[in-house]
Amino acid sequence: MEFIPRPKPAITGNEAIHLEDAYHGYYDPSNRRVRTVLNDIDLIISRGEFVSLVGPSGCGKSTLLKLFTGQEMVQKAKYFQVLGRLPSFPDRSRGVVFQNYGLAPHLTVQRNILLGLEFQSSMLQRFSPSWWRQAKDMARKYLDDMRLSDASNKYPSELSGGMRQRVAIAQTLITIDLFGMPDLICMDESYGALDASTREDLQIFILKLWEKYKKTVVFVTHNLEEAVFLGTRVIVLSQFWTSDLPAAQEEGSRIIMDIPLEPHAMSTEVKQTTAFKELTKYILERGFNPKQRLHIAQFNADLRHPNAFSSLTREQFDASQPAPPAAAPPPDSKPG
């Protein structure tokens, strides 16, 4: 199959995220160079989409989310906008549930749940006893919903992984309840440590919130069934390359699949249908199995979402950058 670069879709002004030719990596002291993690990411996510982001461990999903939330600044990009601007620090418009839970170890479960509110509330609210009463009532409701009531006075170190995860989720949900949903919410394996039944409850919970507020969600998960069930779109990020390019250019991940799904939430019964199972299997086989290292060009055939596109290669991008200014001649050099 031939590699056919896809033209950029028309810009409508309704984009929550718009990246073009984005590269990001980390300095590797062992060989003193930057190791590319994200290699040429081209992505448009419209406002209101629920995007499931999947990919093998270490491919750069959390890194990509950190670029969206402003926890890290993209190293190189032709275009990079989140909610209409370059994200340079985390703020209220972009909510996040972290992969590593992000709990304060010295605070009890209840205080941790209220912590999100303390960060977001205004000075006036913080000094209002009635506001605090309301916040505490709400915290109690979430402790109950998350089956954490018995643990409200425990510290994070005394909790299991799944319990810690539920505290982190409650922290985010209570903030959404009181302040509304942020325009973009990034969830990084937020349900990874939950048991199956709590997980399904919370899948329905986030879908209800999404349907109510119609905001953009980017949801990283290792569970393909969850990805296909929740998303209006599934994106696979992967570092599996087998092109003939030199090794250094094959480093890092790209979007290799971008599949549109139902634009609305589905009932959990859909998980039992053959079509659902076949789609999950297809994504697993094409996107994850290293034995099936298809040429990256073939993967591009799967960028079926109308907002998926592939633009310049790194060489084309580098060549398109303005040349660095010429060095000034040494002071004693003479013209001619």
Ligand SMILES: Nc1ncnc2c1ncn2[C@@H]1O[C@H](COP(=O)(O)OP(=O)(O)OP(=O)(O)O)[C@@H](O)[C@H]1O
């Ligand atoms: N701050 C950092 N400094 C150096 N390397 C990093 C840093 N953060 C991430 N990396 C590296 O970047 C790569 C991508 O990491 P990232 O956490 O984004 O992967 P991931 O897809 O989220 O993986 P997982 O599914 O296991 O969470 C990994 O090789 C990781 O070791």
Ligand SMILES: [Mg+2]
């Ligand atoms: Mg991660």
